[in-house]
Amino acid sequence: MARLEEICAINMGQSPDSSTYNEDGNGLPFFQGNADFGEIYPAVRMWCSEPTKIAREKDILISVRAPIGALNIANCECCIGRGLAALTVNEDICAQEYLWHVLSGKVDELNSKGTGSTFKAINKKTLSETEIPLPPIDEQRKIAAVLDKVSGLIAKRRQQLDKLDEIVKAKFVEMFGDPVGNPMGWEKIALGKRCDIVTGNTPSRADPENYGNFIEWIKSDNINTPAVLLTEAQEYLSETGFHKCRFVEAGSLLMTCIAGSINCIGNVAVTDRRVAFNQQINAIVPKQDDVLYLYWLMLLSKPAIHSTINMALKGILSKGQLSEMAFPFPPLELQNQFSVFVKKTEKTKANINRSLEKLETLKKALMQEYFG
Structure with missing residues (x-):
């Protein structure tokens, strides 16, 4: 085993003065944190004319603020903000591609060491002391x-x-x-006239008899667009809870309608079984239309759906709003x-x-x- 500091130089990022940020290509590419990461290499959205901390080309970039542990490779010399650290590997003792894989398996460990009430983060000491197997x-x-x-x-x-x-x-x-522009001129009808809209609910948690293993109780994290079908719920209602819940049969559509992030609102999934669901979700139950048509209709209409949402009201798409929205049929x-x-x-x-x-x-x- 070796400590990370023994096999690479660790350069913790620092946010430069905001007056030096620009979108004109003046200075070095500036990566603030995980939001700039791609699959392997970060995407340049901002430059910095007076960088304070610089990562070298080919350095491993690691996110040190929530979400901790995400990795990318610097594909050019760049400025790094306080959400990142740059690792310059001593390749005489450690192959960089090997360290990449080791660190990718350390995400849970690093997150468990994060501190902070709002956004968890790790400091240089925590990163330096991380142990790396070194054959x-x-x-x-x-x-x-x-x-x-x-x-x-x-x-x-x-x-x-x-x-x-x-x-x-x-x-x-x-x-x-395109369902938003509707260039083919299909008749547009309010969704509530074409389908039944049902808002989910939460049986009282004060009564533990409401929860058991009788029926899945779906939450928004089970709606993983673009996966067409729901994932399995982690929590189930009892038969007692079932009589107090709202549920739909197979062949319905569930949509996330309350979320902290607007990107999650409008996510949809098809039910292939009877399920109950909570109040963050509206069910769209077709009376005549094909559910797979409805799925893709909603998915491709997300920009129009988002335009109706007031994030000042905590990101809510109400049953009434959804019912009144007109779509091409x-x-x-x-x-x-x-x-x-x-x-x-x-x-x-x-x-x-x-x-x-x-x-x-x-x-x-x-x-x-x-x-x-």
Whole structure:
């Protein structure tokens, strides 16, 4: 084992004077924190004309403020704010690609050491004292090569899933046009006239008999757009709680309508089973329309949905607002044709997801084997 400070130079970021920030390309690219991170390399949104802390090209950038532990690679010399630290690896004793994988497995550990009431953060001392397993460098490179290969396959599977979603979006626009602009002139009807809108609720927690294992109780974190179907709930209601809850059957749509972030409002998922749900969610229960058409209609209408929300009111899309919003409704025959296409695509996605799950399980096992 070696302490992180023994295998790399640790450069903690510092926020320069805000008057030196600019969007004109004057100075060095400025990365403030995790929000600037991409898959591997950060995206430049801001520059700094008078940088205070500078990371070198190829340094590992690590987020030291919530969310702690996210990683990127600096693809140029850059200024780093207080949300980041830059790690310059001594490659005589540690392969950089090996350290990347070790640190990617340290996220939970680093987060557990974070302090602060509003935003948790770790300091240089915590980062410096982080212990890193350090086998001979040739073995490090072999380990990194194995993990790189598995990680590359995982990334490829995710890209395949993204590509299939893009294909479905393109099919929707080809058949129906952009739902916000409605260039094909479909009749626009208030959603509440076309579907039943139901707001969820929370049976009293003062009565523990309301909770048990009778029916799933869905929360907004089970609605993981762009995943079409709900994930499994972590909490269930009892049969007693079921008689006090609001629920829907399979073939309905659940939408997040209360959230701290506007990006979460309008997220949707299809129910493939009977579920109960809480008051942060509105259910859209179709009377005649195809639920997969409705899913993609809502997904592609998020900009219009967001335009109706007043974040000063804590980000609420009420049942009344949602009911009154008008959307284009093409003939059911066309909706059904689109639904057939989506179902075929979802079968392909299911196969890719199974492969992805196996690869992610393999990577976790390898990480445990290599790093403990």
